[in-house]
Amino acid sequence: MAEPLIRMVNIRKSYGRVQALVDANFHVAEREIVGLLGDNGAGKSTLIKVLSGAVPLTSGEIYIRGKRVELKSTGDAIKHGIETIYQDSALVTQLSIARNLFLGREPLKGPRFLNRMDHETMNSVAAELLREVGITKNIPPTTPIGSLSGGERQAVAIARAMHFDSDLIILDEPTNNLGVAETQGVLSFVRNARDSGHSCIFIAHNIHHVFQVVDRIVVMRRGKVVADDIDPKKSTVEAVERVITGMSEHEIKAAVS
Amino acid sequence: MPEGRILDSNSLAERLIAKPELGPLILLIIEIGVFWSINHDFLSAANISNTLAFTVELGLIALAMTLLMTSGEFDLSVGSVFGFSPVLMWTLYNGGVTSLEVGFLAALVAAGVIGAVNGRFVTQLRIPSFLVTLGMLLVVRGTALFITDGFPQRTWSAEGSWLADILVGDFFVGPFRIYASLFWFIAAVLVLGYLLTGSRFGNWVQAAGGNANAARARGVKVNSVKVRLFILSSMMAAFAGVISSLRTSAANPNSGTGYELEVIAMVVIGGTALTGGRGTIIGTVLGILILRVMRNGIVLVGVPGLAYNIFIGAIILGMMALHSWLERRHQAGT
Numbered sequence: 001m002a003e004p005l006i007r008m009v010n011i012r013k014s015y016g017r018v019q020a021l022v023d024a025n026f027h028v029a030e031r032e033i034v035g036l037l038g039d040n041g042a043g044k045s046t047l048i049k050v051l052s053g054a055v056p057l058t059s060g061e062i063y064i065r066g067k068r069v070e071l072k073s074t075g076d077a078i079k080h081g082i083e084t085i086y087q088d089s090a091l092v093t094q095l096s097i098a099r100n101l102f103l104g105r106e107p108l109k110g111p112r113f114l115n116r117m118d119h120e121t122m123n124s125v126a127a128e129l130l131r132e133v134g135i136t137k138n139i140p141p142t143t144p145i146g147s148l149s150g151g152e153r154q155a156v157a158i159a160r161a162m163h164f165d166s167d168l169i170i171l172d173e174p175t176n177n178l179g180v181a182e183t184q185g186v187l188s189f190v191r192n193a194r195d196s197g198h199s200c201i202f203i204a205h206n207i208h209h210v211f212q213v214v215d216r217i218v219v220m221r222r223g224k225v226v227a228d229d230i231d232p233k234k235s236t237v238e239a240v241e242r243v244i245t246g247m248s249e250h251e252i253k254a255a256v257s
Numbered sequence: 258m259p260e261g262r263i264l265d266s267n268s269l270a271e272r273l274i275a276k277p278e279l280g281p282l283i284l285l286i287i288e289i290g291v292f293w294s295i296n297h298d299f300l301s302a303a304n305i306s307n308t309l310a311f312t313v314e315l316g317l318i319a320l321a322m323t324l325l326m327t328s329g330e331f332d333l334s335v336g337s338v339f340g341f342s343p344v345l346m347w348t349l350y351n352g353g354v355t356s357l358e359v360g361f362l363a364a365l366v367a368a369g370v371i372g373a374v375n376g377r378f379v380t381q382l383r384i385p386s387f388l389v390t391l392g393m394l395l396v397v398r399g400t401a402l403f404i405t406d407g408f409p410q411r412t413w414s415a416e417g418s419w420l421a422d423i424l425v426g427d428f429f430v431g432p433f434r435i436y437a438s439l440f441w442f443i444a445a446v447l448v449l450g451y452l453l454t455g456s457r458f459g460n461w462v463q464a465a466g467g468n469a470n471a472a473r474a475r476g477v478k479v480n481s482v483k484v485r486l487f488i489l490s491s492m493m494a495a496f497a498g499v500i501s502s503l504r505t506s507a508a509n510p511n512s513g514t515g516y517e518l519e520v521i522a523m524v525v526i527g528g529t530a531l532t533g534g535r536g537t538i539i540g541t542v543l544g545i546l547i548l549r550v551m552r553n554g555i556v557l558v559g560v561p562g563l564a565y566n567i568f569i570g571a572i573i574l575g576m577m578a579l580h581s582w583l584e585r586r587h588q589a590g591t
Contacts, residue, residue: 074474090474092467094534099460104475106457115456 329533466533
């Protein structure tokens with residue numbers, strides 16, 4: 001088997017006496033959308049925080065394309081091509097789409113000491129990216145994020161990750177609080193991202209959304225990965241729900257095969 | 258570069274209404290119109306010259322405060338730094354320790370240190386800027402009073418000093434008496450206006466105030482941005498204090514008392530959000546003019562000066578209501 005894009009081996013994370021992750025093993029292949037499921041407190045968020053550099057792991061190893069890496073900060077993770085999109089905290093609502101897209105990596109023009117932002121480039125690239133990610137409505141790139149709908153905000157965050165060549169885009173509950181049409185929009189943005197060569201981890205409470213878009217489902221329970229190769233085409237929502245709520249390994253095998 | 262604020266707005270009127278500067282601009286025009294209709298001397302050359310001289314001194318602080326407030330913080334110690342800095346400069350000079358010019362530089366550096374301490378306390382110890390800068394206000398004011406025994410410093414007429422010439426030298430353009438400080442103010446408007454809206458640093462300032470976590474996640478050094486703005490605001494207060502001292506040939510340890518609130522009022526009246534994320538230098542210039550014109554006009558039309566604060570308070574409340582209404586429209590995307 002080819003070396004996966006991301007491989008996490010025997011990850012442990014404890015907060016004092018609480019074991020949030022117990023020898024969790026997890027991987028994501030190139031151009032793969034992985035659905036990460038689990039009940040509240042199962043360890044999904046902790047696993048993602050470790051992978052995005054937001055919290056340090058207690059023990060374990062992380063490999064990117066077979067090379068061991070240390071992710072000590074979100075900046076480290078971004079440098080290694082891992083971009084995490086949290087539902088509400090990813091964007092600055094007062095700033096325009098273009099300013100958000102390039103935040104922290106604004107293109108400059110003119111003499112360097114002037115520190116002058118290249119608005120023209122930012123706006124034209126932003127308009128192009130909005131089309132690429134699948135927004136068909138004509139939204140000027142100078143529109144502030146505060147005027148966009150929840151789905152459009154997700155699209156901007158995904159577009160940003162795509163533009164800066166993130167290999168792995170982690171979406172934390174991207175369809176929460178979205179209407180039906182908006183949700184379908186976000187799911188198609190995720191498919192577009194995969195089709196243009198990016199891998200994704202998709203976390204959602206709504207299993208139906210996960211089934212529509214992912215290539216593989218991973219289920220966590222009590223800090224462990226209890227199933228990591230569920231094919232959504234061959235399984236059912238009910239079977240996966242049973243895995244999430246807890247069954248014996250024998251029952252899991254019976255349910256997913 | 259101006260940015261469209263409204264999603265599907267094509268009409269010029271809608272775009273104008275969405276600008277936070279429109280309200281203050283209309284208020285200023287009404288103010289000037291009312292005062293002029295009651296007393297035509299209001300627009301006389303002498304009155305305009307007098308109003309401008311003091312306006313730019315407070316204005317310099319308000320401009321720096323605009324950036325600081327856009328980043329989500331504010332500084333209550335600027336009034337005390339305004340009083341302390343000239344006291345320090347004259348004390349060094351009168352004591353024969355330094356020349357006036359070096360004393361001026363020392364005052365600026367001391368203000369920079371005060372700003373850096375404010376910034377560090379707020380960003381590293383995560384204490385709200387209200388408490389940190391309130392504490393600093395007392396420390397700085399107390400220091401100014403202590404080193405002077407509460408008495409004004411001896412100042413000589415600074416005429417002839419090149420420092421005084423470039424800071425407050427005056428000349429006449431027709432009937433208007435223009436102080437050099439006006440050019441410093443205009444330069445600060447251009448530089449800080451560009452910094453806020455045209456530069457990469459400005460994008461970080463707005464992001465730091467709008468959503469600090471999102472900015473950090475993108476690699477923006479939010480704490481460093483805020484510390485630099487605290488330093489800027491403090492140094493600008495020192496600069497304004499020295500200008501004021503040279504112009505009036507006075508260095509009183511109590512000068513600048515209450516300026517912090519007037520400066521913050523100027524900034525919010527102009528449309529900068531007290532909670533951060535949105536700021537406008539043009540708006541602040543309008544806010545500065547609104548308050549100074551009010552102070553001057555009230556006296557000229559014969560309202561007792563003691564009633565000044567009633568009008569200022571009413572303006573602040575009215576403008577806040579207007580900005581809040583615009584903000585809700587803006588958030589709703591209408």
